[in-house]
Amino acid sequence: MAAKVITITSGKGGVGKTTATANIGAALAKGGHTVACIDADIGLRNLDVVMGLENRIVYDLVDAVEGRCRLKQAMIKDKHIPGLFLIPSAQTRDKNAVSPTDMIRLCDELRSEMDYILIDSPAGIERGFRNALAPADEVIVVTNPEVSAVRDADRIIGIIEAEEKGPAKLLINRLNPEMVRHKNMISADDVVDLLAIQLIGIIPEDKNVIISTNTGVPVATDGKSLAGEAYRNVSLRLQGNTVPFMDLSKGSGLFGLISNVFGTGE
Amino acid sequence: MGKKNIEIKGIRDGILVEISSGDWKKREKELLDHIKNNKQFFKGGRLALDVGSHKLKTDRLASLRNALSDQNITLWAVKSSSLVTERTAQNLGLSIRIQQSTAEQQGEFPSSTIEGEEAVFVQRTLRSGHKIKHVGHVIILGDVNPGAEIVAGGNIIVWGRLRGTVHAGAKGDEEAVVCALQLSPTQLRIADKISISPAEDRKVEPEIAQLKDGQVIARNWNSRSG
Numbered sequence: 001m002a003a004k005v006i007t008i009t010s011g012k013g014g015v016g017k018t019t020a021t022a023n024i025g026a027a028l029a030k031g032g033h034t035v036a037c038i039d040a041d042i043g044l045r046n047l048d049v050v051m052g053l054e055n056r057i058v059y060d061l062v063d064a065v066e067g068r069c070r071l072k073q074a075m076i077k078d079k080h081i082p083g084l085f086l087i088p089s090a091q092t093r094d095k096n097a098v099s100p101t102d103m104i105r106l107c108d109e110l111r112s113e114m115d116y117i118l119i120d121s122p123a124g125i126e127r128g129f130r131n132a133l134a135p136a137d138e139v140i141v142v143t144n145p146e147v148s149a150v151r152d153a154d155r156i157i158g159i160i161e162a163e164e165k166g167p168a169k170l171l172i173n174r175l176n177p178e179m180v181r182h183k184n185m186i187s188a189d190d191v192v193d194l195l196a197i198q199l200i201g202i203i204p205e206d207k208n209v210i211i212s213t214n215t216g217v218p219v220a221t222d223g224k225s226l227a228g229e230a231y232r233n234v235s236l237r238l239q240g241n242t243v244p245f246m247d248l249s250k251g252s253g254l255f256g257l258i259s260n261v262f263g264t265g266e
Numbered sequence: 267m268g269k270k271n272i273e274i275k276g277i278r279d280g281i282l283v284e285i286s287s288g289d290w291k292k293r294e295k296e297l298l299d300h301i302k303n304n305k306q307f308f309k310g311g312r313l314a315l316d317v318g319s320h321k322l323k324t325d326r327l328a329s330l331r332n333a334l335s336d337q338n339i340t341l342w343a344v345k346s347s348s349l350v351t352e353r354t355a356q357n358l359g360l361s362i363r364i365q366q367s368t369a370e371q372q373g374e375f376p377s378s379t380i381e382g383e384e385a386v387f388v389q390r391t392l393r394s395g396h397k398i399k400h401v402g403h404v405i406i407l408g409d410v411n412p413g414a415e416i417v418a419g420g421n422i423i424v425w426g427r428l429r430g431t432v433h434a435g436a437k438g439d440e441e442a443v444v445c446a447l448q449l450s451p452t453q454l455r456i457a458d459k460i461s462i463s464p465a466e467d468r469k470v471e472p473e474i475a476q477l478k479d480g481q482v483i484a485r486n487w488n489s490r491s492g
Contacts, residue, residue: 158393
C-alpha cells in the first residue's frame, strides 16, 4: 500500500494549518487508515501539543534525518486512535536542518507502511515551506475568510502551480455564518471565486476547536461538534467520496445539514 | 576546450554564472561540483544564472534551485534566450532580468518601439506575487488577482477580471489603454498618472480606461463607439 503524501499549507500564519492537520489525520485514522502526521515547522513545533503528545517526544524529525535514530523511533503513536502517528519537529533547530531532498527520502521510507502522510507546513514561502512541499502528492491550502489570508493563499497557490504540485485544494477555516450573513465577512463563495481551485471543505468557527486544541483531543473525534463534522467530511472527500457541503447559512448554523451549496465538489 | 563550460562573474547583485550549451545534466553537475569545491566563496550567496539557449522545464530548474538551496545558495534570477526557460523561471518566481549596467538595461526596455508591434500573450490567471513586465502590449486570458502586477510599455488587455495593479504606457505613452472584462484594479496607472478604483461595487461589464485631459477615465466598452 503506497501512501499518499498530503501537504497542508497556507502562506499566512495562524489560519489553522496545524489544527487542520491534526483533525484530518484523526478523521482518516478513525476511518481505519494508517496515517503519519509530520510536523515540518522546525523550530516552532506545535502539532505535538495539538495532538496531546508533547510529553511523549524522545526523538524528532531532525534526529531521524541526521541519523541519530531510526525513523520508527521518531514516530509517536496516538493515545486514542490506533493507526495515527506523529513525527514531531525539533524545537531547538531551524529550517535549514532539513532539506527538500531529506523530506522526499523520509516520506519514501514511510510510503510502504502508511495510507496517508500529512505534512504540516510552516507559514511563509521560504525554506520550510519548500521542505514541506517537496514530497507532496497533493496539497491543501488553508485560508480564513479574510482579505490578507486569501491574498497569501493566492500567492501560495501560484507557487504550487509553478512547482507542478497543483492543482491545490482549498480548505476554508473559521467561517462565521452569522458574520457572512451580515456582510461582515467574506463568503466562502467569494473566496472560491477568487482562488479558483477545488474546495475540499469549509470549517465553521467553533469554540470546541479551541477547547480541543487545549486538551489535545482533535475535534474531529467529537460527534457533536460542527467543526468536527466538517473535518470528517474533508477526510471523506480526500478518499474520493462525494460529500455534500454543510449548509451553514441557515439558522445559527446548528443542524442545518442540508445538501449542496457549492456543487458536488468533484 | 578553449572556453570554459562554466563562467563565474561578479555582478552588482551577487554572482553571475554563465553556462555554455551542451548536455544540461553534465553542465548542472559541473556547476554543483564547482560550488562544492569552492564552498567558502559561494556560501550564503545570491546566484544568477545565464543558461543561454538551454531549454529548461520546471522540474529541472526547481531541482537545481533545491540543490543550490541545500548548499545555502539562493538562486534569484535566470537569464536565457529560450522562451521556455524564461517562462519556467517566471513560474518559479525567479527574475529573468539581471541588471548589469544602465546601458544594457535600456537595451532591454527600449523607448523607441513602434506602437502595437510587440505583445506578450499569457493564458493563465495571474496570482498574487506574479509580475509581468513587457516593453510592448500585454494580453492576459484569465484573471489578474490582487497582489499581481503588470507593467507594459503599451496597452494592457485582460480577458477576465482585473483586480491587481497595472501600469500601461509605462515608458510615458499617454495614449495607452487598459481594458478588462471586469475593471476593478487595486491601482491603475497610465503613463505617469495614477488612479484607484472607486470604492463602490462596480457593475460587472467590460470597460476601457484611458487618459482624458490628464485624468484616468474608465468607460463602459459598449458606449465607447457611441
